[in-house]
Amino acid sequence: MRHWTFVFHRRWLAYFAAAVIFAVACGFLSNWQHDRGLEAQHANELVARNFDSDPVPLTSVLSSTHAYSPNQQWKRVTVTGVYDTADQYLVRNRANDSGPGLEVITPMRLADGSVFLVDRGWVPSPDSGVLPKSVPAPPSGTVTAVVRLQPSEPVLRGQSVDGHSVGTINLPTLAKLIGGDVYDHAYGQLDSETPRAANELTPVVSDPPVADTGMHWSYMIQWLIFAAIGFFGLGYAVRLEYRKQVEGDPSFVRRDSERDAARAARRAARRAKTDAAIEDQLLDAQGR
Known part of the structure; x- marks a missing residue:
């Protein structure tokens, strides 16, 4: 745990606070777009009902x-x-x-x-x-x-x-x-x-307004995605800092070596299995 203590330093707490503030702002903007979308939907329904x-x-x-x-x-x-x-x-x-x-x-x-x-x-x-x-x-x-x-x-x-x-x-x-x-x-x-006028004016409105809710729903989702991206970026930065903290630590170097060796062994096993399957297919094709 000692390698994670950096997240409690003032600089990282400020980063976390900034990410929270950014997420809250994105939430407000998403809610605003949601309300705008409902207003557009209500306006369309009003035209359809009354026009x-x-x-x-x-x-x-x-x-x-x-x-x-x-x-x-x-x-x-x-x-x-x-x-x-x-x-x-x-x-x-x-x-x-x-x-x-x-x-x-x-x-x-x-x-x-x-x-x-x-x-x-x-x-x-x-x-x-x-x-x-x-x-x-x-x-x-x-x-x-x-x-x-x-x-x-x-x-x-x-x-x-x-x-x-x-x-x-x-x-x-x-x-x-x-x-x-x-x-x-x-x-x-x-x-x-x-009666009708002898010379009629051009109507201000002759057809109902086009029913359109615009891009409000899409923008609403985009603002939520932006909020998530803010926390993802913070998490990525924390991981990079953690890797710097543990760089050179013998226990982590050994663990990384063991993990790399295990991955290499799994890849070799998969290759061996694939090669064996190919040989079996060739033998089957030759009727052996």
Whole structure:
């Protein structure tokens, strides 16, 4: 045991502590990737459940203008009212496959006096300037729209209100700008409307998001492997140090010699057995 006492020296205790800290960090990162994977899985299940759900009245899903649950994202609801283009806002920096553009947020005033915000669709950015000179108008009069619910977006630094354009769909901000009893926790991405607009906008979303959990599960396992590698490396370093400690010790030199001799004897026995088997095969082939 005297050759192992070096593991209790301060330097090796520090190595062990570092390996433990590294393993704990890897464990936290693995757990984080696990949680990310569960979030992605939940998001996929939510899309599968809600994206093509049968439309139901808005008030049967949102009990008030301040109600919303994350499990209601993508759920299809019907809303009936009159579009108010006077308080229409454009959301900047909304690119899609066609290039840079903007999304059109139009308030719909409902029969009870409340206001629900509808993302009517996407328009391309103009060749010059930030905002287009005009936006296709929504249907006039009473309109029944089918929309997919979406949560309010966060406020982004530097994305301020500029006239009738905003940098993000932050519903509390838009509610203050529009005034009145505005749904400030959820808005709707337009799916269809009756009557239809004379010039329809490009839908923001027409197909469900691709179901993908990413590489989170793989990364979770990789972090656990990294933690194991840390301890393996420590064990390998300890063994190397132990070999240095016992180098030249007569008892260990003798033991190594005996072990090497035993290995050589086993190899010789295997070779002899193999040679004998070959000779037996040759004799059998010759009929002897």
